[in-house]
Amino acid sequence: MKQRTLAIIKPDAVKKNVVGEIIAAITQAGFTVLNVKMTRLSPAQAGNFYEVHKERGFYGELCEFMASGAIVPIALEKENAIVDFRALIGSTDPAEAAEGTIRRSFASSKGENAIHGSDSAENAANEIAFFFAESEIVANRS
Ligand code: IDP
Ligand code: MG
Secondary structure, three states: OEEEEEEOOOOOHOOOOOHHHHHHHHOOOOEEEEEEEEOOOHHHHHHHHHHOOOOOOHHHHHHHHHHHOEEEEEEEEEHHHHHHHHHHOOOOOOOOOOOOOOOHHOOOOOOOOOEEEEHHHOOOHHHHHHOOOOHHHHHHHO
């Protein structure tokens, strides 16, 4: 079944000027881009996006990092998009990520790890809606 997932190219990767290379790796892996934008979050908006992590010790650092520069949210579609995209990006810590994964290739550290990927269909729907109106996605697919 076709699924949607949300990717975010994080501020470290935008600053490294590798947005194009990362999108190429995503589309070469068979994902369809439904919409893509460049934007910047305030710390409060980053806090809302990562609210599930608010009890974790790195929450403040994570919100500050995600608000530290431009980000590129990308709504994606593919068969088994959630699991396949998590495999494509690799482990949270790039030192543990498999060779050829996006985090292994482009991430700097466990915190500044180049890319986000939704971890469930329910979270993907909420995360896509955080950045994109459904009408924007439908319009771009026709
Ligand atoms: P994930 O992005 O691989 O799903 P999560 O555990 O959900 O990893 O953590 C969300 C994000 O929080 C990570 O991608 C990373 O940017 C940041 N993060 C996770 N663990 C740490 C840590 O130990 N120190 C600093 N930042 C972290
Ligand atoms: Mg996660």
